[in-house]
Amino acid sequence: MRLREPYVRSGASIAPLLTKELREIAAGRALWTMLLLVCPLVGYSFAEAVSLYSESSSAALQSSVLAKSLSPLDGVLVPTFGSFYVAVTLLFPFVAIRVLGQEKESGALSLLVQLPYRYATLVSAKLCAVLAAWCLVSIPALSALVIWTMLGGHLAAIETLNLVLGHMLYGLLVGAVGLFAAIISDSSSTAAIIALAVTIGSWVLDFTLAGRSGVLAWIAQLSLTQTLRPFEQGLLSAGLSLGTATVICGLATLTIVWLPPGISLRVKLVRSLSCLFAVAIALGIAAQVRNVVDVSEDRRNSFSSADERLLAGLRLPLTISVNLVPEDPRYIDLRRNVLSKLERAMPNVTVVLVNGRQAVASPSDAYGQIEYTYGNRNDVSRSTSPREILPLLYALAGVQPPAPGSSDEYPGYPLVVNAEAVFLWFFAGLPLLIALAWWWVRRLPSVKPFVLHEGAKP
Amino acid sequence: MIERGDSTSLLTVQNLTKRFGSEATAIDRVAFSAVAGEILGVIGPNGAGKTTLLEAIAGLLPVDAGEILWCGEPLGLTRRRDAMFYLPDAMRPYRDQSAWQVLSFVASVFRRSDREIGETVAVLGLEPVLRKRVQALSKGYARRLMLALGLLAPHRLLLMDEPFDGFDLRQTRDIVGVLRNETARGRTLILSIHQLADAERVCDRFILLSAGRVRGIGGLAELRAETGLRGGSLEELFLALT
Numbered sequence: 001m002r003l004r005e006p007y008v009r010s011g012a013s014i015a016p017l018l019t020k021e022l023r024e025i026a027a028g029r030a031l032w033t034m035l036l037l038v039c040p041l042v043g044y045s046f047a048e049a050v051s052l053y054s055e056s057s058s059a060a061l062q063s064s065v066l067a068k069s070l071s072p073l074d075g076v077l078v079p080t081f082g083s084f085y086v087a088v089t090l091l092f093p094f095v096a097i098r099v100l101g102q103e104k105e106s107g108a109l110s111l112l113v114q115l116p117y118r119y120a121t122l123v124s125a126k127l128c129a130v131l132a133a134w135c136l137v138s139i140p141a142l143s144a145l146v147i148w149t150m151l152g153g154h155l156a157a158i159e160t161l162n163l164v165l166g167h168m169l170y171g172l173l174v175g176a177v178g179l180f181a182a183i184i185s186d187s188s189s190t191a192a193i194i195a196l197a198v199t200i201g202s203w204v205l206d207f208t209l210a211g212r213s214g215v216l217a218w219i220a221q222l223s224l225t226q227t228l229r230p231f232e233q234g235l236l237s238a239g240l241s242l243g244t245a246t247v248i249c250g251l252a253t254l255t256i257v258w259l260p261p262g263i264s265l266r267v268k269l270v271r272s273l274s275c276l277f278a279v280a281i282a283l284g285i286a287a288q289v290r291n292v293v294d295v296s297e298d299r300r301n302s303f304s305s306a307d308e309r310l311l312a313g314l315r316l317p318l319t320i321s322v323n324l325v326p327e328d329p330r331y332i333d334l335r336r337n338v339l340s341k342l343e344r345a346m347p348n349v350t351v352v353l354v355n356g357r358q359a360v361a362s363p364s365d366a367y368g369q370i371e372y373t374y375g376n377r378n379d380v381s382r383s384t385s386p387r388e389i390l391p392l393l394y395a396l397a398g399v400q401p402p403a404p405g406s407s408d409e410y411p412g413y414p415l416v417v418n419a420e421a422v423f424l425w426f427f428a429g430l431p432l433l434i435a436l437a438w439w440w441v442r443r444l445p446s447v448k449p450f451v452l453h454e455g456a457k458p
Numbered sequence: 459m460i461e462r463g464d465s466t467s468l469l470t471v472q473n474l475t476k477r478f479g480s481e482a483t484a485i486d487r488v489a490f491s492a493v494a495g496e497i498l499g500v501i502g503p504n505g506a507g508k509t510t511l512l513e514a515i516a517g518l519l520p521v522d523a524g525e526i527l528w529c530g531e532p533l534g535l536t537r538r539r540d541a542m543f544y545l546p547d548a549m550r551p552y553r554d555q556s557a558w559q560v561l562s563f564v565a566s567v568f569r570r571s572d573r574e575i576g577e578t579v580a581v582l583g584l585e586p587v588l589r590k591r592v593q594a595l596s597k598g599y600a601r602r603l604m605l606a607l608g609l610l611a612p613h614r615l616l617l618m619d620e621p622f623d624g625f626d627l628r629q630t631r632d633i634v635g636v637l638r639n640e641t642a643r644g645r646t647l648i649l650s651i652h653q654l655a656d657a658e659r660v661c662d663r664f665i666l667l668s669a670g671r672v673r674g675i676g677g678l679a680e681l682r683a684e685t686g687l688r689g690g691s692l693e694e695l696f697l698a699l700t
């Protein structure tokens with residue numbers, strides 16, 4: 001009976017596989033080249049951002065009102081990580097593709113798939129290597145945060161971590177696109193074309209379709225760049241994070257489907273379609289998760305704490321009928337200043353866009369009106385400011401507006417500082433350290449003495 | 459020509475067919491069996507379908523028809539890699555790593571002991587190049603490294619594509635000795651070889667493959683009887699049958 005059994009897998013340890021993947025990605029030039037290119041890119045953006053922030057701070061030091069508008073998140077962090085985002089969009093696909101493309105081109109993939117690992121384990125290990133690579137290439141951006149603190153700048157821990165989390169998710173998303181492109185392509189160059197078509201394409205999609213409505217707005221939502229927006233605004237969206245994680249898992253699953261070379265194309269296509277169907281369902285579920293936390297220190301995405309407490313107590317449905325087209329600047333203002341805040345603060349809010357387009361075609365007095373219906377009472381306003389809309393809502397609900405308080409007022413963090421010295425770090429110090437690390441990583445390890453001893457035998 | 463799978467065979471290949479596109483048939487209804495402990499040579503010129511056949515058996519290439527049996531029972535695609543290990547031709551895996559790193563990776567995956575790694579290094583004479591990067595290895599050492607990976611794999615059946623390519627006569631004889639030791643330990647080897655002299659030296663039985671079809675199966679004596687060429691070399695037998 002034992003003879004009939006093939007060699008039975010004893011459950012290989014994941015450690016050698018992970019070590020191999022990390023060694024492989026560290027051995028490639030793509031990672032280190034990207035790291036070296038990110039240094040000046042991030043350094044220049046950081047220095048420019050600090051310089052502009054300092055200029056704005058000069059005036060703000062004299063006025064507490066002006067100081068309140070100075071947030072390091074907007075002034076320094078987002079621009080600095082913005083350049084990192086560009087680098088990840090354009091260069092990170094090459095790093096991710098190498099994780100799989102190199103093995104595919106050299107034929108080592110046919111060895112790898114014969115090892116006693118599940119295909120899911122193989123792809124997970126590669127995704128871990130991509131994550132490790134992202135952590136490495138984010139060193140220049142993270143070092144900018146350290147320098148900012150050393151210069152005396154303020155960092156709010158939660159909003160900073162939230163921003164880093166957003167970029168990490170985006171990096172993983174780009175990495176997963178790279179892995180999938182590598183597995184479906186015959187060569188790394190084809191994979192690079194596919195991956196860049198997705199990343200740059202979605203970038204273009206994002207700014208060409210910005211502010212459009214209808215189908216175009218829906219298409220714009222598919223852009224990978226959309227992943228970052230809420231994080232840059234200090235929002236932690238459970239639905240978006242879940243959706244992004246779903247897409248990453250979906251791409252990883254597609255990579256698993258396409259990994260085994262012995263499966264026919266037809267079977268792979270059928271499995272891919274099933275996977276896409278499952279991802280679509282999961283995305284639909286994620287879209288229903290509306291939990292969003294405002295983690296910005298200045299609470300820019302929320303009303304005052306007193307207002308939020310009062311609004312949370314208004315349990316009846318609130319219907320807001322907006323007679324504007326979505327691309328109207330007034331609607332954009334209303335959405336940013338009022339609607340999105342209300343949707344988070346109140347338990348039951350419905351926003352309806354009514355007849356906006358017809359009203360533009362044949363203008364009438366109704367265009368621009370916003371009708372608020374709470375329970376069986378309603379009122380109309382044209383304002384997009386919460387200062388006017390909140391009292392209107394309180395009146396509809398029959399509650400007293402909260403007393404104005406200053407307990408949660410954001411002080412602002414003006415800082416006048418000369419950041420020219422940072423060029424030395426980003427253009428010389430850090431690249432030198434990276435070059436040294438590259439040299440150190442490429443050293444070949446010594447061989448265990450017993451092997452040489454055994455090897456010396458005739 | 460077609461052998462039927464029976465319970466004494468370790469591996470039985472039945473009517474394996476692989477087409478590339480609608481017309482090009484790489485292997486056509488190939489059928490044979492491999493007995494435990496033998497060295498079976500798949501012989502044929504370049505383009506005969508040897509590599510395609512080995513990859514199809516190993517489950518690394520989708521096939522259009524055919525079945526693989528293990529000890530007389532169907533061996534599905536997912537269990538194929540539990541039964542056999544395939545060493546491709548002319549491959550240098552993980553070029554930026556040292557030979558030692560590649561060896562120790564595969565050895566750790568298969569939970570090989572330090573002693574076993576040492577023995578493999580010794581028997582294949584890899585010791586001088588262990589610290590060299592794979593991309594810097596000569597063709598012969600790259601081939602030895604691949605063989606070492608195969609020897610470290612615990613599978614009962616090894617499929618090797620052109621295992622003697624890149625070796626001179628003396629080295630080939632050494633490697634033949636290594637492979638003979640492996641079969642003495644109970645391993646079965648299926649080798650694809652285009653050099654008939656090498657094949658004649660190492661294989662117990664032969665599958666003569668030409669244009670994707672099996673033209674003859676058996677040991678030298680059986681093939682001689684089939685062709686009527688007494689004392690004929692493998693080369694003469696191959697020419698007579700194809």
